[in-house]
Structures are given as C-alpha cells and as structure tokens.
Amino acid sequence: EEGDAHLEQDRKKGTVTKCVLIRDHATKCVFAHVVPSKGEDEDSYTVKLVASALTWVGHTRLILGSDGEPAILKLVKKSLETLKTSVEGLDGASPEQSHPRDSQSNGATEVGIRNVRGMFRTHKLCLERRLGRKIPPAHPLTSWLLEHVTLIMNAVIVGQDGKTSWRRARGRDFGMTIYSFGEQILYKQDPKGPQHDTEGNMGPRMLRGTLLGYN
Numbered sequence: 001e002e003g004d005a006h007l008e009q010d011r012k013k014g015t016v017t018k019c020v021l022i023r024d025h026a027t028k029c030v031f032a033h034v035v036p037s038k039g040e041d042e043d044s045y046t047v048k049l050v051a052s053a054l055t056w057v058g059h060t061r062l063i064l065g066s067d068g069e070p071a072i073l074k075l076v077k078k079s080l081e082t083l084k085t086s087v088e089g090l091d092g093a094s095p096e097q098s099h100p101r102d103s104q105s106n107g108a109t110e111v112g113i114r115n116v117r118g119m120f121r122t123h124k125l126c127l128e129r130r131l132g133r134k135i136p137p138a139h140p141l142t143s144w145l146l147e148h149v150t151l152i153m154n155a156v157i158v159g160q161d162g163k164t165s166w167r168r169a170r171g172r173d174f175g176m177t178i179y180s181f182g183e184q185i186l187y188k189q190d191p192k193g194p195q196h197d198t199e200g201n202m203g204p205r206m207l208r209g210t211l212l213g214y215n
Contacts, residue, residue, distance in 0.1 A: 017137045019146065020046055020075075022053045023112035027168035028159060029057055030112045032150045034143040039071025040078050050079040057169045065109070120149045127182050141182075141212075148181045148213035176214065183211045 018038055022031045031053040035046045054062060064080060066072045123145060128134055135141050154165040155174035166174045179185060186206040190196055197203060 015137060017142060020049065021109070021113055021116060022050055023109050024054075024057045024059075024165075024169070025108050026059070027057055027165050029053075029154050029165040029169050030116060030150050031056075032116050032146050034146055039069075039075045044078070044082075046075060047078045047082055050075065051082040054079070054083060115153065116146075116150060119153060120146060123149055123152075123181055126180075130182065144212040145181055151214055152178065179211045181211065181213065185209055185211050 018035050020033055020035045023029070031049075033046075033049050035041070035049070036043075037046075040047055054064070064076050066076045124135060124142075127141075127145065135145075151174075154169075155178065156164065158164055159168075161168075164173060166172075185208070187209045188206060
C-alpha cells in the first residue's frame with residue numbers, strides 16, 4: 001500500500017504514467033496504451049481499448065489471461081462482457097489468472113512487456129536527440145509514441161516463420177509507408193467537409209504536418 005501511495009504521488013507530479021499492454025500469443029501482436037488508472041476507469045476507456053485490440057486480431061475463441069491483482073481481474077471481466085455483447089461469431093471467451101507472485105506463469109506476456117519497453121526506450125531517446133530536449137513521462141507525446149512503437153513491432157518485425165504479427169492477424173502485410181515518429185510530412189486535406197479547399201480552388205492540396213502515428 002505504501003508503494004502504491006508513492007506511485008500515486010509520482011503520477012500527480014508527472015514523473016510516472018500508467019499503461020496497459022495486451023499481447024496475443026497466437027499472432028504475437030502487441031498493443032500498449034497509456035491509461036488514466038489501473039484497471040477499469042469510470043468512462044470504461046481502458047475496457048474499450050482492450051476490447052478493440054481483441055476484436056482487431058479476429059479470434060472467435062479466446063482466453064484472456066492476467067495476473068491476480070483485483071483491479072486487473074475486474075478489467076478482464078468487464079472486457080470479456082463487452083466482447084461477448086459486441087462481437088459477432090465469438091464462440092467462447094474466458095478469463096485465466098496466473099498464480100500469485102509467479103511472473104513465469106505468464107512468461108510470454110512478460111517477454112512482450114520487456115520488448116515494448118526496450119523499443120519504446122530506443123524511439124524515445126531518438127526523438128529526444130532530434131528535438132534537443134527531454135520528454136516528460138506524462139507528456140501527451142508519450143501516449144502517441146507508445147502506440148506507434150507497438151505498430152512498428154506488429155508491422156515490421158519478422159518472426160521465425162517469415163511473417164510479421166500483422167500478416168498473421170490480417171493475412172497481409174502492413175500496406176502504408178512507415179515514417180519516423182515526429183517526422184515532418186506532407187499530407188492531403190480531406191476531400192470533403194470543412195477541411196476541403198480551405199483556401200479555395202487555387203489553394204495548396206498538400207499541407208505540412210507532424211507524424212504522430214497511424215490509426
């Protein structure tokens with residue numbers, strides 16, 4: 001409890017932030033997001049993120065594993081309830097709890113956490129070097145960078161079977177050009193709506209922007 005209190009104090013200072021990580025053992029896809037609180041939040045934001053990730057990989061049967069922490073178990077239960085009511089063709093979904101204080105029983109996810117942490121560290125240091133300044137943990141860029149890192153891992157890293165996690169899940173490779181996080185790029189305006197032809201027919205068709213990832 002004392003450790004949790006210190007963490008909460010650090011979070012209020014902006015020196016730490018909370019994240020949730022989901023790793024699919026079949027496709028090796030990994031998803032990570034900065035979240036407002038440990039477990040379920042009042043807006044069900046984290047539940048929606050978990051359900052969205054599990055829906056994306058497209059399994060019809062799944063077991064959602066976690067450690068035995070009450071807040072995480074509640075998140076798992078709520079995520080499964082959301083999946084069962086929103087995903088068509090889902091034959092079965094059940095929770096699985098690892099043994100208390102036994103991280104090895106959930107070893108594949110521990111590997112995923114270590115890999116995401118290493119890749120995030122590399123990209124963050126690269127970005128800080130290009131910017132010439134440090135990025136605080138609670139800065140909004142941290143949220144975007146974490147999601148960009150997991151997309152890189154899913155779309156680029158090739159496994160022993162010669163496939164990326166993206167191909168295992170979707171049946172095809174990631175089809176868009178991958179740029180460095182924070183890179184200055186040219187982008188097209190929306191073809192319709194209020195962002196279309198903001199400067200008239202003779203205005204620019206391409207504008208400058210900063211890449212914060214893909215959605």
